[in-house]
Amino acid sequence: MREDSSSAHSNDLGSTSATSTGSKQGAVDYESVDSGYLEQRQLKQGTAGWILLAGLGVSYVISGDFAGWNFGFAQGGFGGMFIATVLIALMYGCMVFGLAELSAMIPTAGGGYGFARRAMGPVGGFLTGTAILLEYAIAPAAIAVFIGGYTGALLGVDGPIIYALFYAVFVGIHLRGTGEALKIMLVITAIAVLALLLFVVGMLPHFSWDNLTDMPVNTDAVGASVWLPEGYWGIWGAIPFAIWLFLAVEGVPLAAEESKDPTRDMPKGIITAMLILLLLGGLVLFLAPGGSSAALMADHAAPLVGALQHVYGENSVLATVVNVVGLAGLIASFFSIIFGYSRQVFALSRAGYLPRWLSVTSARKVPVLALIVPGVFGFALSLTGAGDLMITMAVFGATLSYGLMMASHILLRLKEPDLERPYRTPGGILTTSIALVLSVVAFASTFVVSREAALWSAVFYGALVAYFALYSRHHLVAQAPEEEFAALAKAEAELQ
Incomplete structure (x- = not known):
């Protein structure tokens, strides 16, 4: 035990007392704080039921149906992208089945x-939380670039002014409160789904299998054909862009502390969201290139609009409507991932892994700086305009976190088989083992697509790890909910 009477240290904790105590546990040091610390770091509870959580899961991902996935055609053609x-x-x-069990069992804002x-x-x-944070901080920057592509096609306005406007407006809405933000998000997501349904209706009559195989064939590639124009290697290269059709659905558990009944609502919400995303992703993957051209889709900034323009003409009403309404899809994901990164920063900061001032909440129970600081970082990153590069960077963090979360499910099943599990994963550790193996393959694919993007991601991740190793591991907060969960488990094990 130790005592620290530094006033600066006291202010950092947000405590009402000038003293704090701590203990050393293995590679980390814990500090105890008084009630004033957690009172300044509270989220608004009971704002989300399972329907709202399912909407959140869809909104996290739905932008992937509107832009980004199509870059996979350049890597592997339609066949490579389909297999991926x-x-x-x-x-x-x-x-998702594994996360349904984990989120019902450990319902905290820290999620993974x-x-x-x-x-x-x-x-x-820490390694898992910061991998998720890397994904969630970079993904909105990529989406901002894609939003610019759609506004450019619609209004002729693109670039930094659009990125800044969208960050300012939607961070601002989140600052008004969680309940209001999630309800607005649900409305925007519903509009985005409507745009996708209009696209499906418009493209379905024009579908042709021949349109899927018009990519030039690289005859030097092993296994090359009209279905695999870049051969077998192209399948691996298409994986990060296939991930973009589902990326960030794992963020649903980040709303656990704000849900009405997490043990019941979390599994229903995340599984429902995944089923909807599978249907939407499959329709877009086939109809966009099948109704127009895989070659046209390979580098198009607004692929759904481009496909409709190819069929109905550049100034067609349907293409214009889908462009306008389709912006809702990009906005929905942009909006909801801002929610996701703020909750991940909030949880890591509240526990002391990141600077503690990032987790202080306002009178509306929202983490103000956890919303603003990553937003500034994302805006700066969006100025590069390299949406495809940022997809790969986001996938780097995402797949790393997937492997760690699935390993966590397996370890908890083995180490704590008697732990209360309100929902149990069908197939148990076999199911999550499949996800673990595939996540390792997906992580390796980021180096295939862009070694530069993977290395930049590693640099950002390394900087966070260095902060933990040199500073924050000595200043963790014992009373943070995620830490208390673990402490209780350890105490129970010692008693037994």
Whole structure:
């Protein structure tokens, strides 16, 4: 035990007392704080039922149906992208069942950090939480670039002014309160789904299998054909873009502390969201290139609009309507991932893994700086305009976190078989083992697509790890919910 009477230290904790005590546990040091600390870091509870959570899961991802996925055609053609999507759909399906169990069992705002913290200790929790944070901080920047592509096609306005406007407006809405933000998000998502249905109706009569195989064939590639124009290697290269059709659905557990009944609502919400995303992703994957041209889709900034313009003409009413309404899809994901990164930053900061001032909440029970600071970082990143590069960077963090979360599920099943599980994953550890193996393959694919993007991601991730190793591991907060979950488990084990 130790005592620290530094006033600066006291202010950082947000305590009403000038003293704090701590203890050393293995590779980390814990500090105890008084009630004033957690009173300044509270989220508004009971704002989300399972329907709203399912809407949140769809909104996280739905922008992937409107832009980004199509870059996979340049890597592997339609065949490569299709095979990659089947594998990734299997990975996400298995993972979602695992997350349904974990989120009902450990319902905290930390999400994946909380799961890994319970299974693998503070180091595992930090590595998982910051991998998720890397994904969620970068993904909105890529989406901002895609929003610029759609506004450019519609209004002729693109670039930094659009990125800044959207960040300012939607961070601002989140600052008004969680309930209001999630309800607005649900409305925007419903509009986006309507746009996709209009697209499906418009493209279905024009579908042709021949349109799927018009990519030039690389005759030097092993296994090359009209279905696999870049050969077998192209399947691997298409994986990050197949992930974009489902990326961020794992963020639903980040709303656990704000849900009405997480043990019941979390499994229903995340599984429902995944089923909807599978249907929408499959329709877009076939109809956009099948109704127009796979070659046209390969580098199009607004692929759904481009496909409709190819069929109905550049100034067609349907293409214009889908462009206008389709912006809702990009906005929905942009909006909801802002929610996701703020909750991940909030949880890591509240527990002391990140600077503690990031987790202070306002009178409306929202983490103000956890919304603003990553937003500034994302805006700066969006100025590069490299949407495809940022997809790969986001996938780097995402797939790393997937592997760690699935390992957490397996470890908890083995280490704590008697732990109360309100929902149990069908197939148990076999299901999550499949997701774990595929996540490792997907992680490796980021180096195939862009070594530059993977290395930049590693640099950002390394900087966060260095902060933990040099500073924050010595200043963790014992009373943070995720830490208390783990402490209780340890105490129970020692008693037994």
